[in-house]
Amino acid sequence: MSTTSSHARRRPPTLRDVAEIAEVSIKTVSNVVNDYPHVRPSTRARVQDAIAATGYRPQLAAQQLRTGASGIVTLAVPSLTFSYFSHLAQTFIDEAQGRGRTVVLHTTSAGRDEEIEVLRGFRRRLGDGIIFNPMHVGEDYLAQMEHVDQPTVFIGEHLSDAHLPPGSDYVRIDNTRATADATAHLLEGGRTRLAFVGAMGRKDPAPHSSSGLRIEGFRQALWRHDQDPSRSPIVEVGDWHRADGREAVHRLLETHPDLDGLVCGNDEIALGALAGLRDHGRSVPEDVAVVGYDDSPEASFSHPALTTIRPDKEFLVRTALDMLIERINGYEGASRTITAPHRLVARESSPQP
Amino acid sequence: MSTTSSHARRRPPTLRDVAEIAEVSIKTVSNVVNDYPHVRPSTRARVQDAIAATGYRPQLAAQQLRTGASGIVTLAVPSLTFSYFSHLAQTFIDEAQGRGRTVVLHTTSAGRDEEIEVLRGFRRRLGDGIIFNPMHVGEDYLAQMEHVDQPTVFIGEHLSDAHLPPGSDYVRIDNTRATADATAHLLEGGRTRLAFVGAMGRKDPAPHSSSGLRIEGFRQALWRHDQDPSRSPIVEVGDWHRADGREAVHRLLETHPDLDGLVCGNDEIALGALAGLRDHGRSVPEDVAVVGYDDSPEASFSHPALTTIRPDKEFLVRTALDMLIERINGYEGASRTITAPHRLVARESSPQP
DNA sequence: TGGCTGATCTGCAACGTTGTACAGCGAGGA
DNA sequence: TCCTCGCTGTACAACGTTGCAGATCAGCCA
Numbered sequence: 222m223s224t225t226s227s228h229a230r231r232r233p234p235t236l237r238d239v240a241e242i243a244e245v246s247i248k249t250v251s252n253v254v255n256d257y258p259h260v261r262p263s264t265r266a267r268v269q270d271a272i273a274a275t276g277y278r279p280q281l282a283a284q285q286l287r288t289g290a291s292g293i294v295t296l297a298v299p300s301l302t303f304s305y306f307s308h309l310a311q312t313f314i315d316e317a318q319g320r321g322r323t324v325v326l327h328t329t330s331a332g333r334d335e336e337i338e339v340l341r342g343f344r345r346r347l348g349d350g351i352i353f354n355p356m357h358v359g360e361d362y363l364a365q366m367e368h369v370d371q372p373t374v375f376i377g378e379h380l381s382d383a384h385l386p387p388g389s390d391y392v393r394i395d396n397t398r399a400t401a402d403a404t405a406h407l408l409e410g411g412r413t414r415l416a417f418v419g420a421m422g423r424k425d426p427a428p429h430s431s432s433g434l435r436i437e438g439f440r441q442a443l444w445r446h447d448q449d450p451s452r453s454p455i456v457e458v459g460d461w462h463r464a465d466g467r468e469a470v471h472r473l474l475e476t477h478p479d480l481d482g483l484v485c486g487n488d489e490i491a492l493g494a495l496a497g498l499r500d501h502g503r504s505v506p507e508d509v510a511v512v513g514y515d516d517s518p519e520a521s522f523s524h525p526a527l528t529t530i531r532p533d534k535e536f537l538v539r540t541a542l543d544m545l546i547e548r549i550n551g552y553e554g555a556s557r558t559i560t561a562p563h564r565l566v567a568r569e570s571s572p573q574p
Numbered sequence: 575m576s577t578t579s580s581h582a583r584r585r586p587p588t589l590r591d592v593a594e595i596a597e598v599s600i601k602t603v604s605n606v607v608n609d610y611p612h613v614r615p616s617t618r619a620r621v622q623d624a625i626a627a628t629g630y631r632p633q634l635a636a637q638q639l640r641t642g643a644s645g646i647v648t649l650a651v652p653s654l655t656f657s658y659f660s661h662l663a664q665t666f667i668d669e670a671q672g673r674g675r676t677v678v679l680h681t682t683s684a685g686r687d688e689e690i691e692v693l694r695g696f697r698r699r700l701g702d703g704i705i706f707n708p709m710h711v712g713e714d715y716l717a718q719m720e721h722v723d724q725p726t727v728f729i730g731e732h733l734s735d736a737h738l739p740p741g742s743d744y745v746r747i748d749n750t751r752a753t754a755d756a757t758a759h760l761l762e763g764g765r766t767r768l769a770f771v772g773a774m775g776r777k778d779p780a781p782h783s784s785s786g787l788r789i790e791g792f793r794q795a796l797w798r799h800d801q802d803p804s805r806s807p808i809v810e811v812g813d814w815h816r817a818d819g820r821e822a823v824h825r826l827l828e829t830h831p832d833l834d835g836l837v838c839g840n841d842e843i844a845l846g847a848l849a850g851l852r853d854h855g856r857s858v859p860e861d862v863a864v865v866g867y868d869d870s871p872e873a874s875f876s877h878p879a880l881t882t883i884r885p886d887k888e889f890l891v892r893t894a895l896d897m898l899i900e901r902i903n904g905y906e907g908a909s910r911t912i913t914a915p916h917r918l919v920a921r922e923s924s925p926q927p
Numbered sequence: 928t929g930g931c932t933g934a935t936c937t938g939c940a941a942c943g944t945t946g947t948a949c950a951g952c953g954a955g956g957a
Numbered sequence: 958t959c960c961t962c963g964c965t966g967t968a969c970a971a972c973g974t975t976g977c978a979g980a981t982c983a984g985c986c987a
Contacts, residue, residue, distance in 0.1 A: 233699060235943055246967050251945060259964055276723075281700040282644065283943035285635035286972045293678075300664060302871070307660035311653060314681050323700065325646075326679040328667050346586060347634040347676065370629075463875045496875055518655070519872055522816045522849060588973060599937050604975060612934055636973035639942045929987095937980075942973105950967075957960085 234275035243271035254279060293348035294545060297327040297339045299356045303461070304517040305487065306354070312538045313352070320542065333357035342370035349549045352376060352541050359430070360384040372548035374541045378431040382558035390544040391558040392537050396431055399530045399563045400438030401445075403512040404484050406528070406565055408446045410572035412482035412510050415443070418469050418494055419486020420457045432486055435514070439484050461486055466493025467500070474501050481509055488513035488520050488529055495523055495570070511570040525569035537561040587628035596624035607632060646701035647898060648678040650692045652709045656814070657870040658840065659707070665891045666705070673895065686710035695723030702902045705729060705894050712783070713737040725901035727894045731784040735911035743897040744911045745890050749784055752883045752916045753791030754798075756865040757837050759881070759918055761799045763925035765835035765863050768796070769807045771822045771847055772814060772839020785839055788867070792837050814839055819846025820853070827854050834862055841866035841873050844880055848923070864923040878922035890914040 236254075240247045245268060252260055253268040260268075271277075285291040294317055301307040310326060317324045325348055329335040336358045338344075339351070350372030364384035373389040378396045385391055407415060417439045421432040440450040456473050458465040466485060470493070473480065483498075485491035491513030495505060503509050505525055513520060516531035540559050567573065589607075593600045598621060605613055606621040613621075624630075638644040647670055654660040663679060670677045678701055682688040689711045691697075692704070703725030717737035726742040731749045738744055760768060770792045774785040793803040809826050811818040819838060823846070826833065836851075838844035844866030848858060856862050858878050866873055869884035893912050920926065 237943080247943090248945075248968080249966060252966085255945085259966085261965065264965080278695060278697060278699050280639075280943060281698045282635045282638035283972090284698075284945080286633075286639055286942090286974090287944045287946085289972080291635065301654065301660045301667070302664050304657065304660070307654045307657070307663075310660075310679070311655050311681060311683075314654070314679060315683065318680070324679055326663070326667060326677055327671070328664060330664075330668065342631060344631060345634045345637075346631050463871070467875075492875060496877065499877065518816070522845060524849065524852065524877055590973080600973090601938075601975080602936060605936085608975085612936085614935065617935080633973060636942090637975080639944090639972090640974045640976085642942080930985105931987105932985085933983095935980100935982085937978105939977090939979100941976090944972085946969105946971090948967100948969090950965100952965080953963095955960105955962090957958100 233280070234277040235280070236277070238275050239268065239271045239277045242274060243268045290549070291323075291347075291349055292321065293323045293325055294542075295325040295327055295348050295351040297329055297336075297351060297353045299354065300328050300330045303487075303489070304519065305515045308517070309354075309534055309538070312534050313542075316535075316538050316542055320546075329356070337362070340366070340369070346371075350374075350545045352545055355380070356431075372545055374545045374548070376537060376541050379434055382556070385556040385558070387556065388548070388553075390541075390548070390556055392541045392544070392561055393558060394532045394537070394561050394563060396434035397438035397441065399532070400435040400484065400514065401442040402438075402563075402565050403514065403528075403530050404439050404442035405446065406567065407482040407484065407510050407512060407571060408442065408448070410482075410510060412572070413448070414453075414477070414480050415439075415448075415482040415484060416454045416456060416473055416477060416480055417484045417486075418456045418458065418466060418473065419461060419490050420455045421461075435484075435486055458486070458490060461490055463489045463493035463496070466490030467497040468493075470494045470497030471500065474498075474503075483509055483511045485511065485513050488515045488517040488527060491527055491529070491570075492519060492523055495525075495527070505570050506572050510572055513570075516566055520566075521568065523570075528568045528571035529566055530563055531566050532563040533561050586633070587630040588633070589630070591628050592621065592624045592630045595627060596621045643902070644676075644700075644702055645674065646676045646678055647895075648680055648701050648704040648706075650680040650682055650689075650704060650706045652707065653681050653683045656840075656842070657872065658868045661870070662707075662887055662891070665887045666895075669888075669891050669895055673899075682709070690715070693719070693722070699724075703727075703898045705898055708733070709784075725898055727898045727901070729890060729894050732787055735909070738909040738911070740909065741901070741906075743894075743901065743909055745894045745897070745914055746911060747885045747890070747914050747916060749787035750791035750794065752885070753788040753837065753867065754795040755791075755916075755918050756867065756881075756883050757792050757795035758799065759920065760835040760837065760863050760865060760924060761795065761801070763835075763863060765925070766801070767806075767830070767833050768792075768801075768835040768837060769809060769826055769830060769833055770837045770839075771809045771811065771819060771826065772843050773808045773810045774814075788837075788839055811839070811843060814843055816842045816846035816849070819843030820850040821846075823847045823850030824853065827851075827856075836862055836864045838864065838866050841868045841870040841880060841882055844882070844923075845872060845876055848876055848878075848880070858923050859925050863925055865918075866923075869919055873919075874921065876923075881921045881924035882919050883916055884919050885916045886914050 236247045236250045239250045250268050253265050296313050298306045314324050336355050352374045354377045360381045363386050366386035369386045369388040375391045378394050419432055443450045456469045458469050483494055491511050498509055505511055513527050513529040516529045520527040520529045589600045589603045592603045603621050606618050649666050651659045667677050689708050705727045707730045713734045716739050719739035722739045722741040728744045731747050772785055796803045809822045811822050836847055844864050858864055866880045866882035869882045873880040873882045
C-alpha cells in the first residue's frame with residue numbers, strides 16, 4: 222500500500238532491511254514470509270508491518286540459488302503467428318499461472334538450428350524444465366542424445382515414442398488417425414475424388430514429419446474405403462500458411478479440375494484453399510468439400526464455416542505440465558508417451574449427413 | 575558434444591568442477607567464460623576443453639544474484655487469443671531474442687485485478703523490467719502510483735501521457751487519429767450513413783479506453799466532413815471478438831436498415847460484422863462498406879478482403895525495448911511518450927477510388 | 928642492474944536466501 | 958523441585974558467481 226520511496230528507484234529492500242525495522246533476525250523474517258508456523262502472532266504482525274512498510278518482495282534469483290528451484294518453466298514452440306500455437310501458448314500460460322509457475326516463452330522461428338540449441342539447454346541454465354514442440358528436429362536427432370539437459374516434455378506429432386532421450390516424456394496427437402477420420406468423413410459424405418494439400422516434400426522429407434503422418438492417414442482412409450491412394454493427388458506447399466493453401470489450389474485445379482474433396486494439412490491451408498476455390502468459381506461444399514485441421518478460431522467464422530479436427534489442447538497442456546512437474550520433483554524413470562484425444566467438428570464446408 | 579553422465583541426471587557442473595579438471599582457479603574459468611582478454615591461449619584452451627567435457631553452462635540465478643541483472647524481460651498482454659496480441663508477442667520475442675534477452679510472457683486474462691498485480695511487481699522479484707499492455711487499468715490508477723516497482727514501458731492506446739508513474743515510459747498508437755483516418759476513408763468513398771461497432775459501455779466507461787478513443791476519432795472525422803455525429807449510431811459489444819461483431823450487426827440492422835458504412839473497433843469485430851451482414855443479405859462493399867483495425871492476418875483473407883488500419887508493430891516493439899533497456903541501464907529521467915505510426919490498408923471491403 | 932609495466936592468474940568477499948543446529952524460555956509431569 | 962518438551966527465535970554456512978585487490982613473473986628501458 223504505502224511506499225517509503227520518494228523519487229528515484231533505490232536498492233530494493235531485502236530481508237535484512239525488514240529485519241532491522243521489525244527488530245528481529247533475518248531468519249525470522251524469512252520464516253514469516255514462508256509461513257513457518259512457530260512464530261508468535263505479535264512477532265508475525267510486527268514483521269508483516271515492516272514488510273508492508275518497505276515493500277519487500279523476495280528475490281527469485283537468491284531463492285533459486287539457495288533452493289535449486291525457480292518455479293519457471295519454458296515453453297518452446299515454432300511461432301505464435303500460427304494460431305494453433307498462439308492458442309496452445311495461451312492455454313499453457315493459463316494452466317501454468319494457475320499452478321503458480323512463471324512461463325518463459327521461446328520461439329524457434331529460426332528453424333532447426335534454433336531447435337537444437339533449445340535441446341542443448343540454451344547457453345545458460347534457467348528455469349526448472351521445458352515443454353518443447355519441435356518442428357524440424359526429428360527422432361534421428363533425439364535418438365542420438367544420451368540424456369536431455371533438463372526435465373523435458375515433448376509435445377506434438379511427429380516423434381516416435383521409441384526414440385525419446387532418457388529424462389524426457391512425450392504427449393502426442395495421433396495425426397495419422399485424426400487425418401484418417403477427416404478423410405473418412407468426406408468419403409462417407411459421398412466424395413470420391415479427393416486430394417491432400419500440405420505436403421512438405423523438399424524441406425522436410427521425413428516420413429514422420431507432421432505432414433508425412435497426415436498424408437499417411439489420408440492414404441489409410443482411402444485404402445479402407447476401397448479407393449486407390451495413388452490416384453489421389455498430394456499437393457506440396459511452401460509453408461503452412463493461408464497463402465500457401467490458396468496457391469496450391471490454383472495449381473491443383475489445373476491438373477485435377479474434377480476434384481470434389483480436399484483434405485488440408487491445417488486450418489490455415491484450408492482457409493487459403495477456400496479462397497483459392499472461390500477464385501476459380503468453385504462453391505463449397507456443393508462442388509468441393511473441404512476439411513482442415515486444428516479447429517483454429519477462424520474455422521467457425523469462415524464462409525462457409527470450416528469442418529476440422531479439434532485436438533484437445535487442454536488435455537495436452539495439462540498432461541504435459543503434470544509430467545514435467547513429476548520430472549522436476551525427481552521422477553527419473555522411463556520415458557512415457559501419452560496420446561491426447563481429438564474429435565471431428567463438422568461444419569458447413571463438408572456435406573452434412 | 576560428449577557427455578560424461580551415463581544415466582540419471584546429476585548435480586549440474588559448476589565453475590568449481592571445471593576448475594578442478596582444468597587445474598586452474600575458479601576465477602580463471604569465469605574469466606574464460608566471460609571472454610576476459612588476459613588469459614594465455616594455452617590456459618584458455620585447457621579450460622575450454624574442461625567446459626566441453628563437463629557440459630558446463632553458467633547458472634543464471636547466481637549471475638543475477640551477483641551482478642543484479644538477468645537479461646530477462648517480461649511482456650504482459652491481455653491474451654494471446656487476440657491475434658493482435660499474439661503477433662505483437664511474436665514480434666517482441668523475435669526482437670528480444672535478437673538482442674540476447676529472454677522473454678517471460680504473462681497474460682492478464684483475469685482482468686483488472688491481475689493487471690494491478692502486474693503493476694505491483696508480482697509477488698517475487700524476477701527479471702530486469704517489464705513491457706506492459708494494460709487493458710483495464712487506466713490513468714486514474716497510474717496517476718496515483720508513486721513510482722513503478724521496476725523499469726516499465728507501457729504500450730497501447732488508452733493512457734494519457736500526463737499521468738505516467740515516475741520511472742515508466744509509454745509507446746502509444748494514436749487511436750483517435752487512426753480511426754478518424756478510417757472513417758474519413760469511407761466518407762471520401764461516398765458513404766454517408768455510418769455506424770461504429772465496438773463500444774464497451776458498461777464494463778469500461780472511461781473516455782480514454784481504446785474503445786472511447788476510437789469512438790472519438792469516428793466522431794471527429796464525421797464532424798470534419800460536415801456530418802452530425804449524433805446521428806451515427808455507436809453500437810455496444812460484449813467483447814471484441816468475432817461473435818460480438820456479428821451479433822452487434824444483427825441488432826444494428828434492425829434499427830438502421832439503411833446503413834452503408836461500418837467502422838469497427840478491431841478486425842475481429844469487422845470479420846464478425848462481415849458474417850452478420852451476410853446473414854442479412856447485405857453485400858460488401860456494394861451495400862455496406864466495412865473497415866477494421868489492426869490488420870490481423872485474417873484481414874487479407876476474408877471475403878471480401880478487409881480494409882483496415884495497420885499499426886507499425888515493429889516500430890512499437892523496437893521503441894519499447896529501446897526505452898526499457900535505457901531504463902534498465904540506469905536512465906532515471908522523466909517519463910517519455912512516443913507515438914508509433916500507422917497506415918490505412920485499403921482492400922475490397924471499402925469502395926475503391 | 929634496478930625498477931617499472933603489463934600480462935596472467937589467484938583468493939577473498941559478497942549478492943539474498945534458507946536448511947540445520949541450537950539456545951532460551953515457560954509449562955507440565957514426575 | 959527438577960527435568961523434559963515444545964515453542965520461539967537466532968547464528969552460521971552454503972548455494973554459484975563475479976568485482977576487487979592483489980601476487981607473481983617476464984620483458985624492457987634507462
